[in-house]
Amino acid sequence: MIKLDHVSRTFQVGDELVHGLDDVTLEIKAGEYVSIMGPSGSGKSTLLNAIGLLDQLDKGHYFLDGKDTTKLSELELANTRREKIGFVFQTFHLIPRLTAAENIALPLTLAGVEHDERNERVNAALKSLSLSDRARHRPDQLSGGQRQRVAIARAVVTKPVVLLADEPTGNLDHASGVEVIDILETLNQQGITLLLVTHDTELGERAQRIIHMMDGKVLP
Amino acid sequence: MHLNDVIQFAFRAMHGARTRTYLTLLAMAIGVASVILLTSLGEGARLYVTQQFSSLGTNLLIVLPGRSETTGGMPPMTGETPRDLTLQDVMSLQRSYHIKEVTPIVVGAAPVSYQQMEREVMITGTTASLFSIRELHMARGQFLPEQEMTRASPVCVLGHTLQKELFGNASPLGKWVRVGGYRCRVIGVLEEEGVGLGMDLSDSVVMHAASAQTLFNINSVFRILVVARSQEVMDKARQDIIDIVRARHEGEDDITVLSQDALLSTFDRILIALTYSLGGIAAVSLLVAGIMIMNVMLVAAAQRTAEIGLLKALGATRRQIILLFLTESACLSMIGALLGLIFGLGANQVLQLYFPDFPFQAPDWALWAAVGIALFTGLLFGLLPARHAASLNPVLALSGR
Numbered sequence: 001m002i003k004l005d006h007v008s009r010t011f012q013v014g015d016e017l018v019h020g021l022d023d024v025t026l027e028i029k030a031g032e033y034v035s036i037m038g039p040s041g042s043g044k045s046t047l048l049n050a051i052g053l054l055d056q057l058d059k060g061h062y063f064l065d066g067k068d069t070t071k072l073s074e075l076e077l078a079n080t081r082r083e084k085i086g087f088v089f090q091t092f093h094l095i096p097r098l099t100a101a102e103n104i105a106l107p108l109t110l111a112g113v114e115h116d117e118r119n120e121r122v123n124a125a126l127k128s129l130s131l132s133d134r135a136r137h138r139p140d141q142l143s144g145g146q147r148q149r150v151a152i153a154r155a156v157v158t159k160p161v162v163l164l165a166d167e168p169t170g171n172l173d174h175a176s177g178v179e180v181i182d183i184l185e186t187l188n189q190q191g192i193t194l195l196l197v198t199h200d201t202e203l204g205e206r207a208q209r210i211i212h213m214m215d216g217k218v219l220p
Numbered sequence: 221m222h223l224n225d226v227i228q229f230a231f232r233a234m235h236g237a238r239t240r241t242y243l244t245l246l247a248m249a250i251g252v253a254s255v256i257l258l259t260s261l262g263e264g265a266r267l268y269v270t271q272q273f274s275s276l277g278t279n280l281l282i283v284l285p286g287r288s289e290t291t292g293g294m295p296p297m298t299g300e301t302p303r304d305l306t307l308q309d310v311m312s313l314q315r316s317y318h319i320k321e322v323t324p325i326v327v328g329a330a331p332v333s334y335q336q337m338e339r340e341v342m343i344t345g346t347t348a349s350l351f352s353i354r355e356l357h358m359a360r361g362q363f364l365p366e367q368e369m370t371r372a373s374p375v376c377v378l379g380h381t382l383q384k385e386l387f388g389n390a391s392p393l394g395k396w397v398r399v400g401g402y403r404c405r406v407i408g409v410l411e412e413e414g415v416g417l418g419m420d421l422s423d424s425v426v427m428h429a430a431s432a433q434t435l436f437n438i439n440s441v442f443r444i445l446v447v448a449r450s451q452e453v454m455d456k457a458r459q460d461i462i463d464i465v466r467a468r469h470e471g472e473d474d475i476t477v478l479s480q481d482a483l484l485s486t487f488d489r490i491l492i493a494l495t496y497s498l499g500g501i502a503a504v505s506l507l508v509a510g511i512m513i514m515n516v517m518l519v520a521a522a523q524r525t526a527e528i529g530l531l532k533a534l535g536a537t538r539r540q541i542i543l544l545f546l547t548e549s550a551c552l553s554m555i556g557a558l559l560g561l562i563f564g565l566g567a568n569q570v571l572q573l574y575f576p577d578f579p580f581q582a583p584d585w586a587l588w589a590a591v592g593i594a595l596f597t598g599l600l601f602g603l604l605p606a607r608h609a610a611s612l613n614p615v616l617a618l619s620g621r
């Protein structure tokens with residue numbers, strides 16, 4: 001379902017070329033639970049951004065559902081992101097002036113989903129993440145764990161096939177972190193393909209498959 | 221994305237940055253209000269002048285002695301002073317088929333007294349025709365009677381103010397007043413009228429032209445007022461006047477014929493130009509407001525960089541992000557323009573209370589132009605920040621790099 005074929009991504013930093021991704025070849029099947037581990041700067045985020053179609057590649061091909069994404073236009077990329085991919089970030093990235101429910105509704109709003117259906121789906125998402133009593137709270141009225149749950153709800157409310165989580169527990173205490181991982185694993189059991197970047201070996205080792213990275217390369 | 225969702229998003233964003241929003245709205249409102257107020261002043265001046273002129277009567281031509289040198293050139297060297305206009309000239313004009321009415325105007329100042337009261341006022345010598353030409357109204361009694369133009373008679377009509385000064389509330393009808401060295405009987409009082417630009421009869425004595433000439437010991441006429449039969453024959457009437465007077469003045473073209481319309485349209489043009497330039501000056505403040513919106517939106521794009529990255533991650537297209545930001549600046553300029561409209565029109569109403577004689581009225585084009593320019597600048601200056609926002613790299617935007 002996700003297939004990277006000799007993919008590279010380099011960054012120009014001053015005069016130097018930094019390899020974010022260095023000739024990565026990788027295949028991930030639908031429904032897999034993969035954790036990506038490695039030291040800071042090893043290219044984990046770059047890999048996730050590439051898979052999430054947020055970043056473009058310098059070399060190689062990336063096939064998503066059998067389609068070569070390197071040939072897609074900007075509009076097609078945006079549409080594919082909206083339909084197939086959910087993101088969860090370390091810093092949540094909730095919009096501070098919107099309520100929890102409105103934050104969750106945002107991708108549906110962007111997709112032009114009708115008001116009633118939107119409400120239904122947002123309420124269902126709130127309920128499944130036990131956030132129903134927090135629907136009208138703004139992010140600054142929520143705890144870190146609650147914020148990340150809102151962010152997860154926002155990521156999955158569009159029913160994506162891939163969920164990309166970049167250090168989702170990085171800003172959380174241990175208990176909330178475990179809680180968030182539990183939620184992500186539950187979603188994976190319901191069928192979503194889960195890619196989880198984490199520092200925490202204990203959490204990382206819960207995955208079916210672990211990818212180790214170093215200097216932009218995937219270690220065998 | 222549905223339009224009402226876009227608008228709601230914009231309003232949330234504006235609400236989230238209240239101080240900035242209020243300042244921008246204020247700038248836009250001041251811009252629109254100043255366009256409305258300044259153009260109202262210009263338009264008011266135009267309406268005021270037009271009103272004043274039309275109280276002079278319609279289809280009116282004014283004949284004055286001496287040729288006005290509109291074409292430039294040397295003034296006559298030999299000191300030939302223009303021939304005076306006389307009552308005979310006036311009467312001869314009645315021959316023209318295109319002329320409906322003619323009346324002479326003789327003016328001068330003289331002391332007017334009744335018992336102990338004395339007052340130096342303007343004396344107007346004319347004929348019965350002035351009544352209809354100037355569309356006068358009587359408060360009491362009657363106007364000058366019809367009679368042969370060259371005949372003097374010891375009767376007079378008082379202006380409203382003069383009557384008040386000399387007689388207070390008592391009726392002056394039938395009383396004899398002294399005008400210079402002569403005595404005449406008051407036969408009527410004019411109604412109070414707005415101040416005409418042409419001549420103010422309210423503090424004046426009106427008598428027959430021949431009587432006034434005797435009083436001032438002159439043979440000349442200050443002006444001749446001519447009413448053409450219709451608007452269409454104004455030019456023919458003017459030509460007749462010139463021809464008739466030339467024949468009587470041994471072939472000399474030594475008069476000037478002014479038409480009220482020509483004067484009026486000159487004023488009209490000047491005042492319309494004034495209104496436009498006032499509007500233009502005020503529009504600069506709209507431009508300033510537009511630039512302010514641009515700044516505000518650039519700051520917004522900078523402050524909301526992570527948000528833009530997020531929107532992209534959630535699948536927002538370039539167009540959607542441009543739309544979101546443009547809607548915000550359009551809402552800012554539109555609400556600002558509406559506030560300015562309310563404020564400007566309200567200020568007009570208040571000014572109207574304090575200056576009831578002067579019509580404070582914004583021309584329709586100014587209302588449309590003000591709101592139109594406000595929206596246009598809002599969108600134009602909103603476009604740059606919107607495109608800037610849409611072109612942000614989502615990875616960098618999200619990582620805050």
Ligand SMILES: Nc1ncnc2c1ncn2[C@@H]1O[C@H](COP(=O)(O)OP(=O)(O)O)[C@@H](O)[C@H]1O
Nearest residue numbers: 011013018019020039040041042043044045046
């Ligand atoms: N936009 C960028 N510009 C320059 N260098 C970058 C950029 N993004 C990532 N890098 C570099 O690429 C390498 C991989 O980064 P990243 O994928 O963020 O690592 P990780 O997430 O594993 O900590 C690092 O050396 C980082 O400095």
Ligand SMILES: [Mg+2]
Nearest residue numbers: 044045046166
């Ligand atoms: Mg990282």
